[in-house]
Amino acid sequence: MANLPVEGIPTTIDEMLALLSSHDYLASRSLATVLFLALKMERPLFLEGEAGVGKTEIAKVLSAALDRPLIRLQCYEGLDVASAVYEWNYPAQMLEIRLSEAAGISDRDRLEHDIFSERYLIRRPVLQALTSEGGRAPVFLIDELDRTDEAFEAFLLEVLSDFQVTIPEFGTVKAAHPPIVIVTSNRTREVHDALKRRCLYHWVDYPDARQELEIIRRKVPGCNEALSRQVVAYVQKLRTVDLFKNPGVAETIDWATALTELDRVALDPETISDTLGTLLKYQDDIARIQGGEGRKILSEIEAELRAVG
Template identity: 70%
Template sequence: MSDPPADVDGVLDLLQRGNYVADRSLSTVLFLALKLGRPLFLEGEAGVGKTEIAKVLAETLNRDLVRLQCYEGLDVASAVYEWDYPRQMVEIRLAEAAEDRDRSSLESAIFSERFLIERPLLKALKPSVSGPPVLLIDELDRTDEPFEAFLLEVLSDFQITIPELGTIAAPQPPIVIITSNRTREIHDALKRRCLYHWVPYPEAQRELEILRVKAPTAPEVLSREIVGFIQKLRGMDLFKLPGIAETIDWAEALTQLDKVALDPQAIDDTLGVLLKYQDDIAKIEGSQAAQLLDEVKREQAALPKG
């Protein structure tokens, strides 16, 4: 287990060690979240690197990563705990076979931690030899509002009440990262318990730095043209704009095809790596892609050398 960094520069170095290229505003809010013991709520489009922040924190701080992947209909049994009913039934049958009629002792036995199946939220509150874990609550906007309400107890006091066992509180609060793609608004009551940061699409220079780290085998000219092309795509009216994840995937795909620079045919052949909806692909492929590429190459040629 490693201690959290002592200042913002330390957080920048920490993220850099985990191959995460962050700006100072993100590093500042992350430092404050670690220092104050507050959950960090990250909003932004899909694929901009929100989830990766939790993974990098767990890796660089040598903590366990506990991930709760949210989805519509997520309930307490899937997120917090449930009882191992088959084993409980076996225990009851064994007690009946042994003619053990003491109902109170049997009830205490079957509703003990031995029969408790821990789900992510409960696991995150339990003590660990590696220290408080990193709890990633991923894509909270996919859940229903009642589940949000349940999270208030967890995020307020870092405790969970199980009727049969009582209240289980964390000896040390976990490092909590919550992400949302903003498909719906999260309730203010939950946001107030967190520090907030919007993770935007990166500007061109930072995206190029990300490619150098995440796709180091891509030729420099190719990386620059990829970033320029994607930056232009993000200014268009598409159903789903490409995120950083798609930028990295595209660079790796083009490198596998031995491309050292973009050309119209390569773009048309690999748009399915970059865009995930046929309407978007149909809008870009062909003459539109060639026009965007021509603009990118002219801009690259106009840049000062060296």
């Protein structure tokens, strides 16, 4: 396997933590360790966790921190090879065939070789990630793999194990410099073991209160300290309630931003009720928190924050 260019790659776990922090991503040491190992071992990294915990953001931060292009494959039900990997420019090929026929060219082998050349190959995200230019391996994000089907997973096995893809009419395309591959899943279904075995694995959990407060300080610097503490305490408590969809870190940031835009300096029942749409995305969850549950949580966090001064 070709060696990954080493410019800017952290040489220690502490350097990885510092690199992520310098781009406002607060990672646990275990996450920094597995990222460090994925880069050193040139292995794809499979990140699993609830939606909104920052899995996709990791790829974006790596791209910015290491100054490498980000190539993103957004997965969805029905994703196929033509959309994800490559396809042939059929209109241009048909035009070439007709022009050749008009010119009296009858060498079928030559014609086939010409129309299935790189000139007519349309590169989709997978192929783009394997054919980076300038010796700079990109960060390749395969986002929400659990939304695709097992057939597409099977196709990715060659990509993730050998950093190559086989095109029947063209041949095998192998990466000169393996991309930094981040695969994410929200675990709406189980991803096959064969794919997971080709990757390093990490479960990305919700941050604890200390981490989430620091995230708010960095991402919403206009939010005053007292309100930031209330927001984080409220969201942390909210995640212990049996909701259809718990708020992620992205929703915490949105809520803190919304409250700041409204010039709020503290939480109160009316403000919470009016702004829950930035935090919760299902009406049943909103209706539950707008009732007695929301007031109960607010009372609990106010008592806890008073107790700690």
